[in-house]
């Protein structure tokens with residue numbers, strides 16, 4: 001086996017994983033719908049905040065402080 005070839009293949013695989021990872025995270029953790037009110041969360045908001053669980057309205061209400069858990 002040629003060592004240089006094998007290293008090159010591994011590097012290419014790692015590069016592809018690194019490129020794909022943000023997409024995977026988005027799909028796995030971002031909610032399509034707000035956990036609080038059930039309305040759909042706009043795609044730009046989900047893209048900007050991987051793992052986002054609430055729409056902007058509910059998030060604003062939480063920031064005003066009604067004691068609920070704060071998560072984005």
Ligand SMILES: [Zn+2]
Pocket residue numbers: 034035036037038039054055056057058059
């Ligand atoms: Zn909401």
